[in-house]
Structure formats: structure tokens, C-alpha cells
Amino acid sequence: MLSVVLAPFAASLLAPFLVARLGDRAALVLALVPAALFGWALANLGEAYPGRVEATPWVPGLSVPLSFNLDGLSSLFTLLITGIGTLVVLYAGGYLKGHARLGRFFVILFGFMGSMLGVVLSDNVITLFVFWELTSLTSYLLVGFEAQKPEARRSALQALLITGTGGLCLLAGLILLAEAGGSWELSDLALSRSWLQDSPLYVPALILILLGCFTKSAQWPFHSWLPGAMAAPTPVSAYLHSATMVKAGVYLLARLEPALAGSEIWLYSLLVIGAVTMLTGAVFALLETDLKLVLAWTTVSALGTLVFLLAPSDEPSVKAAMAFLLVHALYKGALFMTAGNIDHEAGTRDLTRLSGLARVMPLTFAAAAMASLSMAGLPIGLGWVAKELIGTAKLADDIGFTLTSATIANAMVFAVAGIAALSPYLGKRSEAAEHAHEAPWTMLAGPLVLGALGLVFGMLPQLAADALITPAAAAVLGQKPVLAIAIFKGVDWKFLLTLATFAAGAVIYLLWRRFGAAWRDASAPILARGPDRGYDRLLAGLASFATWLTRLMQPGVLHRYVGASFVVVALIVLASAFRGRFTLAMPSDGGLVVEWAVILLTGAAAIVTALATTRLLAVTALGVVGLGVTMIFMVFSAPDLAITQFMVETLVVVILALVLIRLPGFQLGTPQQRQGPAALLLAVAVGTGTALLLLGVLAEPFDTRLAEWFAAESVPGGQGRNVVNVILVDFRALDTLGEITVVAAAALGGLAAMMRVGRRRADAPPQSNLGEPR
Incomplete structure (x- = not known):
């Protein structure tokens, strides 16, 4: 059955080449695919009762197979989809004869056909939903095939939004149904009505599934998308309305009736x-x-x-x-x-x-x-x-x-x-x-x-x-x-x-x-x-x-963006700190003198940064805060991080100082324009929440399993004894590559911007002190 579902997708890949070579006569060749599938469905009618289930591993880590069920209901729909599909392909060859995008049309049509076969044959809940959404996507492309027409674009978007929203409801409902029924296979859920309807998940699952089915099958008040879909070419209308998408919701209601009805x-x-x-x-x-x-x-x-x-x-x-x-x-x-x-x-x-x-x-x-x-x-x-x-x-x-x-x-x-x-x-x-x-x-x-x-x-x-x-x-x-x-x-x-x-x-x-x-x-x-x-x-x-x-x-105001971000952080941290049992690991040794010195220096620099009235003083104090972080890394035996932090802080201070030279003034604002008690309260909340979070984490036993695994696998798995380097270049290779790519792209973008500015300045005529060309 997997081959039956995949056959139309294979035909969609061949369609553009056949149309380019044969023109509208390609429809005669392409129609052989649904005709063969129709013959297969006819030959297997004898197995329609009690049915046959086939499964192919798909995502074994999540226990999601490509499982398909051929019984009387899926056989009837398969015959309609493939039989009428054969006639629609022939019809489209004549109706769209000479159309410049006939190949594209057949690509989408066969993708839609394969998606519908996947819907009616799928036995796994996740597999069903994947094909369900594919029908929404391909029908959107079919309805909007004449994209130069505004009514076609509007109708396609309307169909996608309504059925797509219903699809999200359906996904939630199917997940609840699977959890309540104890299985992700529709054939198993059909046997679980007796205890499924006693579950507290039954009512929300049923409501969500009904919303998904009603939107797909154009039930009131979600029906307006279906007449609008008439903007599609007639072969699409004939296929959608007779055997395929509009009956998908009816099919799912019938499929789930043994589990949900009563x-x-x-x-x-x-x-x-x-x-x-x-x-x-x-x-x-x-x-x-x-x-x-x-x-x-x-x-x-x-x-x-x-x-x-x-x-x-x-x-x-x-x-x-x-x-x-x-x-x-x-x-x-x-x-x-x-x-x-x-x-x-x-x-x-x-x-x-x-x-x-x-x-x-x-x-x-x-x-x-x-x-x-x-x-x-x-x-x-x-x-x-x-x-x-x-x-x-x-x-x-x-x-x-x-x-x-x-x-x-x-x-x-x-x-x-x-x-x-x-x-x-x-x-x-x-x-x-x-x-x-x-x-x-x-x-x-x-x-x-x-x-x-x-x-x-x-x-x-x-x-x-x-x-x-x-x-x-x-x-x-x-x-x-x-x-x-x-x-x-x-x-x-x-x-x-x-x-x-x-x-x-x-x-x-x-x-x-x-x-x-x-x-x-x-x-x-x-x-x-x-x-x-x-x-x-x-x-x-x-x-x-x-x-x-x-x-x-x-609103375009930077401090509001920063403030909103910190409000969210503070709420999350404080809410998690006061939820349930919360233990703090208070230091008992009082700390070393150097530690207190670093703390006082960093705290004083942070206060100066917050109260600074000039940009130069703010940048200088912020640099001292960075140096304080560097010293913290040194105190706690992390010299590589300390060196990195020192280099970053040095570059930031130098670059900001160079930028400040070009700015019109150094004043950050008058005392009346500066942030008031709200900013102070937010700063205290974020700082207190972060401190409580760290003390709470330190109170928990240190789990060494991950560190032990990296240490054991560093040499045999990454051929290196520096565990940090091995993690970056081997175990997190793609992540590190992504970070490097982002930094490189940002650097190239900045370099290009500076080169454009330099070129404009070089091409500009010299100016006199009065602003007139000399």
C-alpha cells in the first residue's frame, strides 16, 4: 500500500518532462498511473472485509510507522479517487490544451491525488495528519492555479486558512484521542469505545476533531470556502467535489465513528x-x-x-x-x-x-x-x-x-x-x-x-x-x-x-x-x-x-524592547522560584577576599553605568563590568573564557569609542528624561531572580553523567583530549558551524556597509566650511 500512495507522487515528478515532450498528449500517458491504481483497488476488493493492515517503519525513535489499512471504507474511497482521477487527468488534457503551465498543473494534481490516497489509507494518527495537511497545501495550489486572477488568489487563501485552522484543531484532537485510547493506530482506537468515552479527554478530543472535519468538509458556518474554490479550473472542481478533499472530513467521521459515536x-x-x-x-x-x-x-x-x-x-x-x-x-x-x-x-x-x-x-x-x-x-x-x-x-x-x-x-x-x-x-x-x-x-x-x-x-x-x-x-x-x-x-x-x-x-x-x-x-x-x-x-x-x-x-524605542524582554525573564524566573519546594545553597565560607573585591568592583561599575550621564562614561564603566566578569572567570579557573571575555570587552570598548567620536553629542539625557522607579524595580527583580535561580541550582546535587560521558568519549569519539574543543568541533559540529556562519555573514555585511559609505564619501565633491562646493 505504501507503493500505491507514493505512485502519484512519482508521477508528479515525471509530469513536467512528459508535458514538455508530448504536450497535452501527456495526459494519456499520465492517466495510466491512476488507472493502474484503480485496477489494483479492484483486484483487492476481496480483502475489503475484514481488511488488511500493513506497516513500514518511518520514525522508529518516536514509534511512528507508515501504517495503512485497506478495508471496505478505504477501498471505496480509493476506487473513487483513482477512478475519477483517471477521468479527470484525461479531461484536464483537453480542457487545458495548450496551457503554458500544464506541466505545473499535473505536478500539483498528482501530489493532491497521492495526498488523498494517504488520508484514506493511513492507519496511524500522525501519518494521517501529515497527508491531511498535504491535501490542504496542494488544494491551495490547485484553487489558486490561475494566480493572475485576484479572485483565484483570494479563494485559495480562504480555503487554506479555513481548512488549515481546522487542521490544527484536528491535530490536537487526534493527540488527545490517542492518549485517551492508548494507541496511535485508528484500527485500535475503533475497538476502544467502551473506555474511551469514559475518559475526561473524550469531550475536548471530540470537539476538536469535529472542528477539523467540519472545516474540511465545508459544514456550516465554515462552508464559504467551497463555493469560492470554483475559481479553480473545472478539472479541479470536478475532482475536489466528487471524490476527494471535500469528502475527507466525512471519511474521517466515518472512520472514527466506531470510537466516537454513541x-x-x-x-x-x-x-x-x-x-x-x-x-x-x-x-x-x-x-x-x-x-x-x-x-x-x-x-x-x-x-x-x-x-x-x-x-x-x-x-x-x-x-x-x-x-x-x-x-x-x-x-x-x-x-x-x-x-x-x-x-x-x-x-x-x-x-x-x-x-x-x-x-x-x-x-x-x-x-x-x-x-x-x-x-x-x-x-x-x-x-x-x-x-x-x-x-x-x-x-x-x-x-x-x-x-x-x-x-x-x-x-x-x-x-x-x-x-x-x-x-x-x-x-x-x-x-x-x-x-x-x-x-x-x-x-x-x-x-x-x-x-x-x-x-x-x-x-x-x-x-x-x-x-x-x-x-x-x-x-x-x-x-x-x-x-x-x-x-x-x-x-x-x-x-x-x-x-x-x-x-x-x-x-x-x-x-x-x-x-x-x-x-x-x-x-x-x-x-x-x-x-x-x-x-x-x-x-x-x-x-x-x-x-x-x-x-x-x-514602537521603535530600544529601551522598551529591552524592558519587555527583561519583564518576561523576571516573571518566568520568579514564578519558577516560588513554585513548590525551593532550596537555596547559601555560601558558608564567606568567600575569599579577591572574590569580594571583584564583586564590589563589578557592582560599583554597574551602578556607574546605570547613573552615567555621558556616553563616554557609560562605555567606560560598562567596560569595567566586562573586566569584572573576566576576573570572575579567572578566579574560578576558566582562563579560556577569561581570555575570550577580555578580547571581546576590549574590542567593544574600542569600537564604541570610535563610534562616539562621530556622534553629535555625548549627553545621554537630562535627569527628567532618564528611566525612573519602574526601571529600578525591573533591574532589582531581574537581578534578584537570577541570583535566586543560581542559588537554587547550586542547592541541587551535581549530575556528573553528561560530563563523564564526554570525558569517556573525547578520545575514542573525537580523537582529542581537550574535552571542550572536542565538544565544539565534533559533538556540536553543526551548531558551531552555524555560529561561525552567522558571525561571518554579519562581518561581511558590516564590511560591505562600510565600503559603500566610504565609496560615497570618496565620490562626494569637497565641501567648504560654508557647505558650498569649492
Whole structure:
């Protein structure tokens, strides 16, 4: 399975070379990679239940393996990612034919494909999170592929910020979950529900994980990034909305359902958020005129439906969720590709400018019609089977609003299916249709195949049930359910309710055709205050807060910076000193005369430095403080440090003296301008805290293990008897090299600055005493 995950990344490395050599025909070669992975997933369907786990050591020191789990749920997602991915690669070759950055597009697309495979196959929590974040990064690059467009840059950043913030919540939640469950493997956590939900970490872990999943799968109120992602090219939209990123959150909810489900917070969070998202997406879809945005909002509604179905965590709901997941992937991928065909060939996606396309784009119309049958849930489409399972799941639940919410959303989605299948294609040929023609075969293969699959599975539902839906449901439920599907089960009140839903959807479609413009005008002021506007205001508020904080923390006054640093040091030191047991090692011998002499000299010099009114006196006194430190090193038998300190202090004093010559005056300020009691208090706090910290450290027994190890390893490991030198050049070689590099870079920068100043002065004309050129 590791090879399966890495294969798309390998293809992404080859993509630029293939595109440079073959042009858009490289898509035919690159499509073989996901096609081969699709064949592998088909060949391994027999192992979907009970599943197979493989692990490869990755970070053994931290016990983090690359572990992967192939069961019914991951098999279903793998088939969708690779199967639809094959069609999307072919589609992109035609849609972006001649594009200057086609190679770059395939690099990102295959990186995204590999990341999604890593998400759905990973069994280790850390591995899962790494791939999860890779999907956010690669989707950011895909959405912002047309970087010259401001709307593409904004949408990409919005998607990254929302899903990235959710990713941080998810990481924290997964860590808490692993700590509470006692394992970092998802397959182990699935068996730990009984004691996991008794842990005090369960509620915070669940809330954080839900935030991560809700942001990724565009649940209300985090849904605004998904319609904005329509700024991406259509191949990206088709892939994101059908089988990949937007369903990652739904996948993780289903994967963790055995461990997390069953509590009231799980049930009501998913029910309420799912229902609101489901209805919000359906309503907004009826208020758009851009065909891609109409489909994007139905994706929001479908994701809400999936979350809604996972809430009860019983067998009927899980089976319905898996069936709807499959049917949505098929019809949504097909419909986005047909929308891309229309945009590519007719030059617009505006529904108010499109009609009569069926005559000039008959195959695109056929694909849209087949996909819309499944979307609407009409008989002979797989959507009819999913609708039957969803109805059964809602009726099996004892919460009243679930049936009502699902019925209203289904009626509106039925109307949107009519919009997608009929509005652009039927009626009088519009001006845009006059110049349109059928798309090339690479852009037709995807929608026709996906639309036809929806019909085949709809007419042979047991085929999809046995091969895909039942194993996926078994992975969630922990046991293999019985799923017997019949296209028609007789006339009962559920069947009559379905017919009523169809009738309501048809009425909504007719009303949309007549009053759609009025609806949009009436709702515009309300929609302007929605989550998307809230995102803009939040971002603007964050920028304003950052500006205010920067001005507060970085006013350009050096003593404030120094003071803030010392305040933090004082608080940390004093807080640690008075926390718990604290013992001081007070000197008992009273110290030597020379030690007291050094202390008094250094202290007196420090006081003079603080009270000095001229720069020269301050520099001189500060130099004496440095010499006092040098003498301390000598008293305590550290001559190498003493020599280094002496050299540094000498250079500092000389350099500062030379600089002072060039300064306009030597006064440091009047007594009124100098720092007052606050600075004195801070100095006393830092000094007292540092002294207490040192006395506390000296009170603890000296641990000689590290010193003994360095002494023992100095000769055999570093070939040297000077332990300090061996530590610097061998055991800390990279650290020392870094320090030398920093010092050298600083020296070169200073030298370059002085050379520029010297050159400017040499080139300047001589000045007279009056400031005029001579």
C-alpha cells in the first residue's frame, strides 16, 4: 500500500518532462498511473472485509510507522479517487490544451491525488495528519492555479486558512484521542469505545476533531470556502467535489465513528450542523446563475446530508451514507465536467445566457441528463436506491425534524437537478449556443462514463451493494450488514412521500424559471451578510489587531524592547522560584577576599553605568563590568573564557569609542528624561531572580553523567583530549558551524556597509566650511 500512495507522487515528478515532450498528449500517458491504481483497488476488493493492515517503519525513535489499512471504507474511497482521477487527468488534457503551465498543473494534481490516497489509507494518527495537511497545501495550489486572477488568489487563501485552522484543531484532537485510547493506530482506537468515552479527554478530543472535519468538509458556518474554490479550473472542481478533499472530513467521521459515536454530543452536533448545511446549500443553489456555483452549493448540501446520516450511527443510516457517498461522487463528477464543457465551448456558464445547447452538444447533454437522473433520485438511477435507503434511515430515527429536513432538501435538490439537466440545453438556441460545438473526446469520456455508471448501478443495484456499499458500511459498523436492494418495493406511504417530493421539486423548478431573478434580488441584502462576508471582516479585523499589536510591541524605542524582554525573564524566573519546594545553597565560607573585591568592583561599575550621564562614561564603566566578569572567570579557573571575555570587552570598548567620536553629542539625557522607579524595580527583580535561580541550582546535587560521558568519549569519539574543543568541533559540529556562519555573514555585511559609505564619501565633491562646493 505504501507503493500505491507514493505512485502519484512519482508521477508528479515525471509530469513536467512528459508535458514538455508530448504536450497535452501527456495526459494519456499520465492517466495510466491512476488507472493502474484503480485496477489494483479492484483486484483487492476481496480483502475489503475484514481488511488488511500493513506497516513500514518511518520514525522508529518516536514509534511512528507508515501504517495503512485497506478495508471496505478505504477501498471505496480509493476506487473513487483513482477512478475519477483517471477521468479527470484525461479531461484536464483537453480542457487545458495548450496551457503554458500544464506541466505545473499535473505536478500539483498528482501530489493532491497521492495526498488523498494517504488520508484514506493511513492507519496511524500522525501519518494521517501529515497527508491531511498535504491535501490542504496542494488544494491551495490547485484553487489558486490561475494566480493572475485576484479572485483565484483570494479563494485559495480562504480555503487554506479555513481548512488549515481546522487542521490544527484536528491535530490536537487526534493527540488527545490517542492518549485517551492508548494507541496511535485508528484500527485500535475503533475497538476502544467502551473506555474511551469514559475518559475526561473524550469531550475536548471530540470537539476538536469535529472542528477539523467540519472545516474540511465545508459544514456550516465554515462552508464559504467551497463555493469560492470554483475559481479553480473545472478539472479541479470536478475532482475536489466528487471524490476527494471535500469528502475527507466525512471519511474521517466515518472512520472514527466506531470510537466516537454513541454520545449525545456526537448525535446532536452532527444532526444539527448537518441539517443546517444541507438546507443552506440547497437554498443557495437556487439563488445562483453560474452553473458551477449552482453545483458547488449542491455539494455543500450533499456534504451536510452525509454528516446528517452519520449522526445516528446505526445500521440503516450508515448504509444510506455509504450509498449516497457513492452516488454523489458519480453524478457530481459528471455534472462538473459537463459544466466545464459548456464553459469551454460556449464561452460562458451563466444560466441566463444559455439555452438550446442540446442541438450542438448532444453528448454533453446526454451525460448531464444521465447524471441528473441520479441527482434527482429518479428511478433507474443509483440516486433512486440511495434515496430509498436515506428514507429508511430517517424513518428508523425517532427524532422528528430529520424526516422533514431531508424531505425539504430533497425537493430543492430535485429542482436543481432539473436546472442542471434542462435549463442550458432545452429551449430556443441562445447567442452563446450559436458559436458552441461538441467538446473533444477527452472531455466527453469522463462525464459519459460516470453518468452511465450511475444508470448501470441503478438498474443493477445489488452489484454496487455487494461490491462497494456493504463492505464500506461493514468497516464503519464493525460487522457485515445485510443489504438487500430492490428497485421497487411496492406502494406504501414512503413511496407516496417520495412522489410528493418529486412533485414539490418540479414546482420549485417551475417557480425558479419564472421568479428566479426576483428571488435573487430579494435575497441579495441577506446573503451579503453571510459567512463569506464574515470571513472578510474577520480577516480585516485580524489585520487591524496585528497592526495595533505591532505598534504596541514595536514602537521603535530600544529601551522598551529591552524592558519587555527583561519583564518576561523576571516573571518566568520568579514564578519558577516560588513554585513548590525551593532550596537555596547559601555560601558558608564567606568567600575569599579577591572574590569580594571583584564583586564590589563589578557592582560599583554597574551602578556607574546605570547613573552615567555621558556616553563616554557609560562605555567606560560598562567596560569595567566586562573586566569584572573576566576576573570572575579567572578566579574560578576558566582562563579560556577569561581570555575570550577580555578580547571581546576590549574590542567593544574600542569600537564604541570610535563610534562616539562621530556622534553629535555625548549627553545621554537630562535627569527628567532618564528611566525612573519602574526601571529600578525591573533591574532589582531581574537581578534578584537570577541570583535566586543560581542559588537554587547550586542547592541541587551535581549530575556528573553528561560530563563523564564526554570525558569517556573525547578520545575514542573525537580523537582529542581537550574535552571542550572536542565538544565544539565534533559533538556540536553543526551548531558551531552555524555560529561561525552567522558571525561571518554579519562581518561581511558590516564590511560591505562600510565600503559603500566610504565609496560615497570618496565620490562626494569637497565641501567648504560654508557647505558650498569649492
